[in-house]
Amino acid sequence: MTKMELIEMVSEKSGFSKKDANKAVKAVFDSMSDVLEKGDKVQLVGFGSFEVKDRPARKGRNPQTGEEISVSARKVPVFKPGKNLKEIVNK
Numbered sequence: 001m002t003k004m005e006l007i008e009m010v011s012e013k014s015g016f017s018k019k020d021a022n023k024a025v026k027a028v029f030d031s032m033s034d035v036l037e038k039g040d041k042v043q044l045v046g047f048g049s050f051e052v053k054d055r056p057a058r059k060g061r062n063p064q065t066g067e068e069i070s071v072s073a074r075k076v077p078v079f080k081p082g083k084n085l086k087e088i089v090n091k
Contacts, residue, residue, distance in 0.1 A: 036077055046084040053078050 001009075003025070011021035032042050032050060041051040057073040081089075 044082070046082050048079055048081040048085055050077060050079050052076070 007018060007021045007025050010016065010025055011018045014021065014024075016024065035042050036050060036052050039052055041049055043049040052075050055074050055076055058071050060069050060071045061067065062069055
């Protein structure tokens with residue numbers, strides 16, 4: 001599903017115009033991004049939670065040359081599905 005398909009679905013299910021649905025979807029994504037940027041967790045009961053985790057520095061390999069390279073530490077967003085979402089997907 002693309003962002004535009006999501007906007008169309010929100011528009012159909014809510015009765016909002018596509019313009020208003022676009023604003024709503026953008027506001028949700030922007031709000032979630034702001035919270036994650038601060039290092040906080042976004043928890044949507046029944047759906048799942050988003051949080052930022054630290055990945056330590058590690059050694060890797062260049063797949064073309066096989067040369068060992070250093071991969072720096074970084075922060076990555078992760079998603080953990082909630083119980084209800086797991087049940088829906090596993091039907």
